[in-house]
Amino acid sequence: MNELPKTYDAKAIEPKWYAWWKDHGLFHSDATRGGKPYSVVIPPPNVTGILHMGHALNETIQDVLVRRRRMQGYNTVWVPGTDHAGIATQNVVERQLKKEGKSRWDLGRDEFLKRVWAWREQYGGTILRQMQTLGISCDWDRTRFTMDEGLSEAVAEVFCRLYDKKLIYRGEYIINWCPRCCTALSDEESEHEDEEGHLWHIRYPVKDGRAGECVIVATTRPETLLGDTAVAVNPRDERYARFRGKTLILPLVGREIPLIEDDYCDPTFGTGAVKVTPAHDPNDFEMGRRHDLPVINVMTDDAHMNEAAGAYAGLDRFECRTRIVADLQTQGFLVKVESHRHAVGHCYRCHTAVEPRLSPQWFVRMKPLARAAIEAAKDGRVRFVPERWTKVYLEWMENIRDWCISRQIWWGHRIPVYYCDNPACRHEWAARTAPAECPECHGTAFHQDPDVLDTWFSSWLWPFSTFGWPREGADLSFYYPTTDLVTAPDIIFFWVARMIMAGLEFMGDVPFRRVYLHGTVRDNQGRKMSKSLGNSIDPLDIVRDFSADALRFSLVALTATGQDVYISKEKFELGRNFGTKLWNAARFMQMNQHGAAVDVASPVFDPALLTPDDQYILAQLHRTIRACDEHIERCRFNDYAKAVYEFCWHEFCDWYVEYAKQPLNGADAARKAEVLKVMNYVFSRSLCLLHPIMPFLTEELWHGLGYTTIAESIVNAPWPTPLDDDELAAWGVQSAAVAYVSAKHAAMTLARNLRADYGLSPAQTADFVLRPLDPDTAARVQADRADYLSVLRAASLQVETSYTPPHPLPSVITPLGTLFMSLEGHIDAEAEKKRLSEQIAKAQADILGVSRRLDNADFVARAPAAVVQQVRERRQALEEKLQKLQTLLDAIP
């Protein structure tokens, strides 16, 4: 047992313990050891990611759950890893290339991929290292990457199974296209944002019509008119009845296009006439199909106008828009411009405005997969916390659309589909491993699909691919399904929902039993933390300036279940100060036991030596253990943190340690030993309760105070078991001790106030033994703060009624009574009579109010018995108080 230094040096201690934990394999998991499984997979951060507050919150919560289960003796596994993050990572490396003046095309596919892997080798471990400074207890031996061999095997397996079941198909549809990343996106990857745009009203002349005869259409994207192949109106729209079957002339282009009728058109919006551009709008595409319209794509991959745009070819889409509007204006086609607020999709990776575009892509048919996933949420096999997310999940599931899974990038799992190049064969097939020949014609001339899969196509397998699927094994059968998933709600569709579908489809069971969705970390103004806003707080800065424990404690304590949390740097003082407090409490204990061994593993208390204060702290400890268990079970982590905080600080340090100073400095060796026993028992269990939130500090104190007799590391120390009142009574802990101490506290407060306010000497108030006051002082008290008298009476009543000493105790009642009487002897009889009368009136009114409730048959019949009992007790207390007041009043001459 080394002496603890005066200050806690987190910067040295935290890395020390983390290395020690890893060296001792304390986070290692082994399915073959059996027991009750508790398993969690981390939401894999992007391999390009750097640690931010969201990660810190997310991972701290998981660590709390995992560490507690480990202490409870579960066979615990927590799988860490990273996601290859297709587009994001490719973007990073492309930016790097750009600095060298090159593009990925200059390198070619193979060379480029080598560069990405090299990048990943060099920087890909960054976030994992950063995560370790938080102290999280993942089993690092299991670290996975979504492009590891095994996980890639899982991806190919899943693709082929779905392909064979015809749940994967290829087709030409309008998809969300990011012109900057040059790839298709899924619907979820296109983020809608309201923008202040315009609605341009454009005149489309009627062919061979009367002079000036035209149909006016309204559009938000005038540049797409170059690809128009029709104008549509609602068949019931009388305004356009006379144009039925006519042909219109496309402005600026001169192309002849038909006027068609389609129910899609809403006569109340705009002019009721819609320009139809099948290659650039999903609705227009559908209309084009219904009416067999030609499809004209007018844009290139990077959203410039192509040859089909004629004179506008080569222009950027927005430049083109400006030009088109100007030309329409000068040529008299522009009728008017309205401002118009509408939602525009943006790429979730680079925020470029998405261009709806006709393109051949791969899709997963989702409805068949969704069915089981809907059931699983409805029948509770998967539970969401907070529960409201169930509805959000179901809403999405029930309206699910097919998932566009192909991406026109290079970094990712390449689509395992092959095309035979033999012109006579042209066979297409999916294969788990690279084929040697075409299975149809046995030719060796074939090529693989150039696209890669959406990065989420590997993430949705994470809960079982990380345990070795598709291969069978002890890990998979023992740890799957995982127990809890902890994540933020923004990936509920991207990831959570899809994992549930994949788990049910490929494993036949849900991937996790419970999903806890925590809030978003925001800055003090409620804005999302982001680099561009410059408002982000780097968790590593907090670790440096405070400590990882302080970071963790503050985050957990400030985050109410599922609510967003607003953070500023000062808020981490909460955790730091708490850590300091505990550190000092430990130092105090160490100073007082002088290296003596204290039995903390299984102490036996002597009921004859336990004072009410000892009993009180023991009772409160067990109350706290119970509260912690309950709060963690219900994902109320802030309540859990506050329960430990409140107990350790205000009950243990402020009350018990202060109380203990007397016996510790006293001559009674037996008492002293007993107090140390109580203290160490309480403190060691408190450290256990706190360990899931503050792992480093608790480990340091565990060793510093010699608690290694319980367990070599607090990581494996047994989680405390709460004792109920009967069990505590067997130890000599009376439940009435709690009432006694709260009354004593009230009495002490009064005594201190009197001392402070009226200059009473310590001798007069020490141990509550008050000498009779001299008349002058008593008069001053009376004149200044007469209300003390009534407070004193209330306190003395409380003491008298709330505690029956189990054995002789330093009396609280008698000294208070002495104090009371000493003041009583020097009061103005008339004023006191008036005061007492007022008090009596108040008490009577209170009794009346309480009685009214008790006289109410409905209340007695319908309120819970415990509540009625409470009210009865209150009435009785009030009546006793009234009686005492009456006695006092009568005593005044």
Place this chain on the structure above:
RNA sequence: GGGCGUUUAGCUCAGUUGGUUAGAGCGCGUGCCUCACAUGCACGAGGUCACUGGUUCAAGUCCAGUAACGCCCACCA
């Protein structure tokens, strides 16, 4: 256009299945460098629980409506 969340002390927020006198941290005021801790100790001030109506013996809590702020979803050009 749908759905959800929030509104409680000067600030940031807790408040569980309705139940005795609505809590915490920070800040503020007063007194303390008391031999674990000034990153501290003790005491204290501060609240018509957004508004309106309803249900109930009882409402911060449940219901309906209103307002403000925020978030998510959505193929009205």
